[in-house]
Amino acid sequence: MLEIKDLKVSIEDKEILKGINLSVKAGEVHAIMGPNGSGKSTLASALAGRDYFNITHGKILYEGTDLTELSPEDRAREGIFMGFQYPVEIPGVSMVNFLRTAINAQRKYREEEPMPAGDFLKLMREKKKVVEINSDLTNRSVNEGFSGGEKKKNEIFQMALLEPRLAILDETDSGLDIDALRVVSNGVNNLRSPKNATIVITHYQRLLDYIVPDVVHVLYKGRIVKSGDKSLARELEEHGYDWIKQEVDADT
Amino acid sequence: MTDQEKILNEVTGSDYKFGFQTNIDTETIPKGLSEEVVRIISAKKEEPEWLTESRLKAFRHWQTMKMPEWAHLKIPEISYQDIIYYAAPKQGAKYESMDEVDPELLDTFNRLGIPLEEQKQLAGVAVDAVMDSISVKTTFQDTLADKGIIFCSFSEAVKNHPDLIKKYMGSVVPYTDNFFAALNSAVFSDGSFCYIPKGVHCPMELSTYFRINAANTGQFERTLIVAEDDSYVSYLEGCTAPMRDENQLHAAIVEIVAMENAEVKYSTVQNWYPGDKEGKGGIYNFVTKRGICKGDNSKISWTQVETGSAVTWKYPSCILRGNNSVGEFYSVAVTNNYQQADTGTKMIHIGKNTRSTIISKGISAGKSENSYRGLVKVLKGAQNARNYSQCDSLLLGDKCGAHTFPYLEVDNPSAVVEHEATTSKIGEDQIFYCNQRGIDTENAISLIVNGYAKEVLNKLPMEFAVEAQKLLAITLEGSVG
Numbered sequence: 001m002l003e004i005k006d007l008k009v010s011i012e013d014k015e016i017l018k019g020i021n022l023s024v025k026a027g028e029v030h031a032i033m034g035p036n037g038s039g040k041s042t043l044a045s046a047l048a049g050r051d052y053f054n055i056t057h058g059k060i061l062y063e064g065t066d067l068t069e070l071s072p073e074d075r076a077r078e079g080i081f082m083g084f085q086y087p088v089e090i091p092g093v094s095m096v097n098f099l100r101t102a103i104n105a106q107r108k109y110r111e112e113e114p115m116p117a118g119d120f121l122k123l124m125r126e127k128k129k130v131v132e133i134n135s136d137l138t139n140r141s142v143n144e145g146f147s148g149g150e151k152k153k154n155e156i157f158q159m160a161l162l163e164p165r166l167a168i169l170d171e172t173d174s175g176l177d178i179d180a181l182r183v184v185s186n187g188v189n190n191l192r193s194p195k196n197a198t199i200v201i202t203h204y205q206r207l208l209d210y211i212v213p214d215v216v217h218v219l220y221k222g223r224i225v226k227s228g229d230k231s232l233a234r235e236l237e238e239h240g241y242d243w244i245k246q247e248v249d250a251d252t
Numbered sequence: 253m254t255d256q257e258k259i260l261n262e263v264t265g266s267d268y269k270f271g272f273q274t275n276i277d278t279e280t281i282p283k284g285l286s287e288e289v290v291r292i293i294s295a296k297k298e299e300p301e302w303l304t305e306s307r308l309k310a311f312r313h314w315q316t317m318k319m320p321e322w323a324h325l326k327i328p329e330i331s332y333q334d335i336i337y338y339a340a341p342k343q344g345a346k347y348e349s350m351d352e353v354d355p356e357l358l359d360t361f362n363r364l365g366i367p368l369e370e371q372k373q374l375a376g377v378a379v380d381a382v383m384d385s386i387s388v389k390t391t392f393q394d395t396l397a398d399k400g401i402i403f404c405s406f407s408e409a410v411k412n413h414p415d416l417i418k419k420y421m422g423s424v425v426p427y428t429d430n431f432f433a434a435l436n437s438a439v440f441s442d443g444s445f446c447y448i449p450k451g452v453h454c455p456m457e458l459s460t461y462f463r464i465n466a467a468n469t470g471q472f473e474r475t476l477i478v479a480e481d482d483s484y485v486s487y488l489e490g491c492t493a494p495m496r497d498e499n500q501l502h503a504a505i506v507e508i509v510a511m512e513n514a515e516v517k518y519s520t521v522q523n524w525y526p527g528d529k530e531g532k533g534g535i536y537n538f539v540t541k542r543g544i545c546k547g548d549n550s551k552i553s554w555t556q557v558e559t560g561s562a563v564t565w566k567y568p569s570c571i572l573r574g575n576n577s578v579g580e581f582y583s584v585a586v587t588n589n590y591q592q593a594d595t596g597t598k599m600i601h602i603g604k605n606t607r608s609t610i611i612s613k614g615i616s617a618g619k620s621e622n623s624y625r626g627l628v629k630v631l632k633g634a635q636n637a638r639n640y641s642q643c644d645s646l647l648l649g650d651k652c653g654a655h656t657f658p659y660l661e662v663d664n665p666s667a668v669v670e671h672e673a674t675t676s677k678i679g680e681d682q683i684f685y686c687n688q689r690g691i692d693t694e695n696a697i698s699l700i701v702n703g704y705a706k707e708v709l710n711k712l713p714m715e716f717a718v719e720a721q722k723l724l725a726i727t728l729e730g731s732v733g
Contacts, residue, residue, distance in 0.1 A: 102689040
């Protein structure tokens with residue numbers, strides 16, 4: 001579904017990603033781990049289409065299409081979803097209005113009729129259960145006054161509503177207490193299907209106990225330096241990132 | 253250049269939609285202002301001697317005055333002798349039926365979206381369409397007349413209801429009030445007169461639609477609304493104007509008198525030509541609007557959505573003389589490109605237990621300057637006065653300015669006066685968040701701005717609220733930076 005070939009990404013003149021190769025198939029969950037500054041969020045942002053990241057080399061193929069040719073909103077309409085690390089607040093814009101606009105934008109793109117208000121509210125009610133999110137949050141303005149954990153839940157709520165084909169979750173676990181972690185993970189797991197794929201970006205192994213990955217990659221200094229199955233995550237938990245850093249630095 | 257910057261630079265996407273001229277013969281008088289011009293205007297309107305005298309008094313007073321300079325506005329010098337003070341469509345004033353109206357004129361109104369024919373009206377909205385300086389037709393007069401409601405052009409009112417005009421004209425905004433009030437009182441063209449008798453609840457929204465056509469013609473509207481005891485009226489004012497190179501001066505006066513238990517709602521959607529992207533041309537909108545809550549328990553609400561004009565200078569105000577009277581001001585003022593606005597309100601608390609509410613939402617974009625200037629004045633005898641003011645500014649981009657000049661003058665210790673102000677920006681992060689959910693940048697801005705302005709837009713009568721929302725979106729196309 002997603003093919004990243006030798007991707008190099010810079011901010012201004014600084015090169016952050018130095019040649020990423022990644023292949024994600026439908027039905028898979030890939031975890032991307034790595035120490036701070038390794039480029040994890042840059043990868044997420046480049047996939048989402050944040051324009052102050054310059055793609056200097058390489059390709060991102062999503063279902064065969066070169067993603068770099070698509071605007072962020074078109075990427076979203078093609079089924080790419082990003083769960084933000086720091087979801088922003090949009091005061092004055094109600095969740096309902098926001099999500100309905102989003103859903104209808106996607107439907108329009110797919111040349112479908114907009115969803116009638118009644119159906120949409122029903123859909124919202126259904127999906128709220130997936131993440132155990134209350135009406136008092138969904139009745140408010142987007143993320144306004146939400147706690148960190150509530151914002152993360154809200155990201156997964158939106159994901160449930162928008163039903164993306166490729167979800168990129170950027171440090172979804174940061175700021176979550178144990179219960180919230182469980183709820184959010186359940187939400188993500190409930191949405192898994194053979195037709196969609198998820199890239200989970202995280203520091204910590206704990207999330208991966210709940211959202212069990214098919215492949216774990218370690219990102220260090222802008223490159224994927226190691227890939228393995230879920231046991232790799234456990235190794236990192238036990239030994240930290242140092243042993244990988246040493247391996248890599250010894251080779252170069 | 254980033255993609256977002258590229259979109260932003262497709263600046264002001266929609267060319268001013270209403271920028272066209274009607275090619276009808278208009279009868280004008282030569283440029284300049286003098287006693288003779290004032291007399292000509294009065295004569296053309298066939299006014300009685302007392303009104304001509306009143307104009308002359310105002311003119312002579314105007315000659316002693318100077319244009320005020322305290323506003324946060326940069327205005328090139330206005331040459332008052334370079335303006336034509338009267339223009340009327342040649343075909344004359346009144347028509348029995350629509351068949352007699354100049355078809356080009358009718359077409360103009362249709363293009364502006366004001367169908368004059370009674371059949372095509374929005375359910376129950378009476379329209380008094382002012383084309384330049386003469387009222388073309390007043391609809392629904394008969395329906396309203398049954399209730400004793402007078403809704404006609406100001407000129408007609410002078411002829412048919414001179415006592416009312418004599419009694420109330422200038423009672424809220426005297427010609428001595430300010431430079432532009434004096435000018436207006438000397439050369440006012442036409443406007444609306446509305447009188448609601450005791451105990452009558454006006455059953456429909458009353459509306460007026462303005463337009464400036466002939467080049468260099470100042471539009472000097474004069475509107476007077478009188479609501480007797482226990483009456484109610486909701487009045488809508490909407491304006492558009494065609495594209496011009498020379499600036500056009502608009503100095504209007506609106507006076508409202510509300511008697512005991514009366515309520516007047518005055519709503520405005522203002523879309524005068526704002527000038528082009530380089531700041532050339534555009535309307536100067538210098539307006540004095542004031543209402544007096546004369547009777548106890550009376551209420552006056554001003555609601556405005558201002559998106560046009562090169563320069564906006566107006567402070568719809570309420571004088572809360574009656575006990576328990578209420579004044580309200582809800583405003584969304586948008587400036588883009590090189591527009592400037594210095595607008596706000598004055599709430600003067602005189603009676604006992606008076607209340608005022610001010611909600612002002614400024615939106616600045618482009619290189620514009622948007623200032624809120626408000627006065628809350630509580631006089632010594634104003635026992636238990638209450639005021640709540642909320643002035644919010646939203647900045648789009650980093651080249652525009654938002655300023656707040658609140659004045660609080662409180663001379664009574666029992667008063668409770670609250671003032672809140674916020675300043676915010678539409679951040680790139682917010683736009684990107686919307687993008688990532690499939691919403692393109694234009695729609696994202698529209699969502700965010702409408703959410704911001706919601707509180708005020710909700711106060712508008714339904715017909716206007718939709719136009720207002722569209723106006724906001726159009727005005728702000730391509731403005732996030």
